[in-house]
Amino acid sequence: MDWNSKIDKSWTLFLDRDGVVNTRLVDDYVKNINEFEFMPGVLDAFKVFAEKFGKIIIVTNQQGVGKGIMTMDDVVKVHDFMLKEIENQKGRVDAIYVCPQLKSDPDNFRKPSPKMAYMAQHDFPEIDLEKSIMVGDMNSDLEFGKNCGMYTVFVGDEPIKIRPDAKYNSLFDFAKILK
Secondary structure: OOHHHHOOOOOEEEEOOEOOOEOOOOOOOOOOHHHOOEOOOHHHHHHHHHHHOOEEEEEEEOHHHHOOOOOHHHHHHHHHHHHHHHHHOOOOOOEEEEEOOOOOOOOOOOOOOOHHHHHHHHHOOOOOHHHEEEEEOOHHHHHHHHHOOOEEEEEOOOOOOOOOOEEEOOHHHHHHHHO
């Protein structure tokens, strides 16, 4: 896809958090701001995204809440810190949707379920999922995007089963082609 020719302010960017925006902790969860570390170039990427996309949405599974390892208040504090840093660098995030449920919870809305995208559409009726891009680093992120009819972008180097529409080493590398 020729990203630059298609994307304008009518497009929405959906992003996973852990492993895309910040460093993923292996076999652990980001429980406080001391454990939150932006991936290289991410703050610069958000500046590009703010100029290109009408809406920027983060969708994140935070099963650590369901497991009792952290609270929703802990997640909110991490997100407040993240948003402040992004805004300080002239970027923006329009909304964050968090699924704190366990995988085993019936009717959970964890990715790959499209429910967080539908929540975003409810809050922002101008979101057209066919004019949306989902960026993630896991199969569940790519499945989420495909389940919603979005373009999918994989960042990172983890092995994946789902075939994305595009693949980049990092969120920053994806942003560079949008400039």
